[in-house]
């Protein structure tokens with residue numbers, strides 16, 4: 001599949017429970033301030049050394065945590081699930097769902113303005129991203145679509161890998177985390193067959209444990225609670 005071809009859905013729901021007042025206000029009043037500008041997807045309000053892209057950030061824990069610790073890096077976060085986007089906004093503003101909200105919402109004072117949100121299917125953004133412009137891509141606990149008949153829905157596939165290879169700088173890194181054995185094997189096979197990427201792991205400890213700059217995610221916590229062991233796979237763009 002290339003950027004133009006027919007696209008199967010990779011994601012499930014786009015919205016869940018009705019948002020409480022504070023989160024609805026964040027979506028209405030604050031999201032426009034941090035929404036990515038599709039005319040200028042790589043323009044950020046601060047000087048930066050690198051650009052990282054997180055695809056399917058879910059509740060935003062990894063994105064909020066990583067971007068708080070790396071203030072000289074700018075981040076694009078893509079997510080279709082409205083409740084997840086509202087949760088990320090809550091994390092970066094410090095506004096909780098039962099808080100009273102005014103119109104004048106601001107980032108937490110200790111944060112820098114280094115996150116831009118794409119609140120739609122990442123595949124619609126890909127054609128707008130220039131070649132060799134992204135330093136890292138995070139794809140953390142993507143929906144595994146384990147059934148054989150749903151293979152076409154798996155995000156890791158030859159078409160998407162070609163696109164990720166195009167937008168990543170040489171030496172850039174694609175990080176995939178998963179807790180699903182089928183998705184792990186699938187990912188390793190797809191990446192092994194790709195001429196554009198090389199798996200960086202030299203031994204088990206390089207993929208069985210959290211990387212040093214890791215931030216925990218909701219799906220990672222769920223996997224551990226349910227007795228599954230996540231793996232962390234880094235692939236470098238050749």
Ligand SMILES: C[S@@+](CC[C@H](N)C(=O)[O-])C[C@H]1O[C@@H](n2cnc3c(N)ncnc32)[C@H](O)[C@@H]1O
Nearest residue numbers: 010011056058079080121122140141217218219
């Ligand atoms: C299983 S969840 C994992 C969420 C998060 N990364 C975590 O580890 O907790 C996968 C997420 O990817 C999002 N997603 C799936 N396909 C997407 C796409 N094409 N564009 C943007 N987001 C997508 C879904 O909405 C969902 O929130």
